[in-house]
Amino acid sequence: MTKPLKVAVAGLGTVGAGVLKLLQQNSDQLAARCGREIVVTAVSARDRDRDRGVDLSGIEWFDDASAMASRADAGVVVELIGGSDGVAYDLVKESFRVGRHVVTANKALLAEHGGELAASAEGAGVALAYEAAVAGGIPIIKALREGLAANHIDSLYGILNGTSNYILTEMRESRRDFADVLADAQAAGYAEADPSFDVDGVDAAHKLAILTSLAFGTQTDFGAVLVEGIRNISLLDIDFAEELGYRIKLLAIARRTAHGIEQRVHPTMVHREAAIARVEGVTNAVLVDATPVNATVYQGPGAGEGPTASAVVADILDIASGRRLPTFGIPAGSLTPLNAADMDKHTGVYYVRLMVRDQPGVIADVSAALRDEDVSLESMLQRGRSPDEAVPVVLTTHATLEAAMKKALARISALGTVVEPPCMIRIEE
Numbered sequence: 001m002t003k004p005l006k007v008a009v010a011g012l013g014t015v016g017a018g019v020l021k022l023l024q025q026n027s028d029q030l031a032a033r034c035g036r037e038i039v040v041t042a043v044s045a046r047d048r049d050r051d052r053g054v055d056l057s058g059i060e061w062f063d064d065a066s067a068m069a070s071r072a073d074a075g076v077v078v079e080l081i082g083g084s085d086g087v088a089y090d091l092v093k094e095s096f097r098v099g100r101h102v103v104t105a106n107k108a109l110l111a112e113h114g115g116e117l118a119a120s121a122e123g124a125g126v127a128l129a130y131e132a133a134v135a136g137g138i139p140i141i142k143a144l145r146e147g148l149a150a151n152h153i154d155s156l157y158g159i160l161n162g163t164s165n166y167i168l169t170e171m172r173e174s175r176r177d178f179a180d181v182l183a184d185a186q187a188a189g190y191a192e193a194d195p196s197f198d199v200d201g202v203d204a205a206h207k208l209a210i211l212t213s214l215a216f217g218t219q220t221d222f223g224a225v226l227v228e229g230i231r232n233i234s235l236l237d238i239d240f241a242e243e244l245g246y247r248i249k250l251l252a253i254a255r256r257t258a259h260g261i262e263q264r265v266h267p268t269m270v271h272r273e274a275a276i277a278r279v280e281g282v283t284n285a286v287l288v289d290a291t292p293v294n295a296t297v298y299q300g301p302g303a304g305e306g307p308t309a310s311a312v313v314a315d316i317l318d319i320a321s322g323r324r325l326p327t328f329g330i331p332a333g334s335l336t337p338l339n340a341a342d343m344d345k346h347t348g349v350y351y352v353r354l355m356v357r358d359q360p361g362v363i364a365d366v367s368a369a370l371r372d373e374d375v376s377l378e379s380m381l382q383r384g385r386s387p388d389e390a391v392p393v394v395l396t397t398h399a400t401l402e403a404a405m406k407k408a409l410a411r412i413s414a415l416g417t418v419v420e421p422p423c424m425i426r427i428e429e
């Protein structure tokens with residue numbers, strides 16, 4: 001047998017401990033698959049005394065992750081610290097400097113510094129592997145980089161954040177409001193350390209920026225992602241969506257258009273019968289439209305110890321077997337700058353919910369604002385009757401230019417009878 005592959009792990013939270021357990025529990029099977037043993041020789045974490053349920057005896061301990069990269073007896077560094085900069089970034093750069101392969105689950109790091117890190121890894125002649133960074137246990141990186149390598153990818157979309165999908169599912173099923181359900185998600189351990197990354201769409205946007213690079217051969221460009229989260233989605237919108245035949249999902253979408261590549265994360269109404277509408281709870285899913293294969297669907301657990309450790313260990317196995325591809329499927333120098341589409345030029349269908357004073361002339365004023373901006377209505381409905389309280393008015397449009405929709409909403413917001421900012425949700429047909 002070839003000599004063992006030695007691995008150093010930085011970060012011993014849920015995922016780090018899960019990786020150690022999986023490497024220990026499945027060691028024979030893993031060795032059979034790659035023809036050599038995989039042994040963890042070094043670890044680094046904040047608290048040395050915490051009981052993580054894994055045996056650390058015989059493993060060298062480092063308080064400083066970067067020092068571990070340069071001094072540990074290991075060919076691979078597994079980065080499970082998180083964060084786009086700081087310790088994680090320094091560790092990865094140091095690992096490349098000293099010629100170690102890197103496996104990471106860090107989507108923020110890849111989204112913010114993907115092109116630069118891909119070039120550094122290439123320069124050092126080592127792997128930068130990150131299957132665990134996007135959609136946890138779903139092998140979507142391999143699918144895009146290898147399985148679909150012969151295709152021209154037209155678009156991809158999916159549910160890339162389990163926490164927000166869980167919240168939307170629970171709100172609908174248990175009829176509880178956003179804050180209440182978020183507390184549950186945090187208690188269940190799915191939410192990011194900063195839950196605003198989940199509910200404000202940032203986590204999904206990080207993952208989307210990575211998938212976009214793989215799909216279109218572009219530099220990661222997180223700054224070009226349109227990001228809107230789910231904080232403003234109310235039970236009212238969830239109910240209206242059902243009534244109109246839709247379900248609300250936080251979708252991440254990347255697609256080629258005539259005016260560039262769109263990258264967007266926002267609450268989206270999808271047909272209740274569509275496959276994506278039925279992806280519930282913390283499950284993730286990605287749908288890819290490519291030529292000549294057509295539509296393919298990938299679905300599974302997007303977070304948690306087992307799924308994330310499964311992806312990390314798959315990357316370690318690739319390295320142990322000597323399989324290494326360019327980080328984003330093509331040499332770093334061939335990645336092109338992302339030609340970002342201007343969302344003002346996007347044409348789509350929109351749902352708008354207004355809270356208005358229930359008095360004569362309100363609908364006429366709203367209709368006039370839409371007419372003046374050339375927005376064509378598909379439907380309008382009002383519920384309730386209350387001279388004292390605001391009542392909801394919901395409208396859906398025909399295909400409309402986003403710039404026109406924004407102008408119409410600005411006019412509508414300025415009406416004295418509209419009592420709170422409109423809630424606008426894009427509908428994907």
Ligand code: HSE
Nearest residue numbers: 161162163191192303
């Ligand atoms: N917080 C993420 C989610 C999991 O809820 O999907 C890790 O990427």
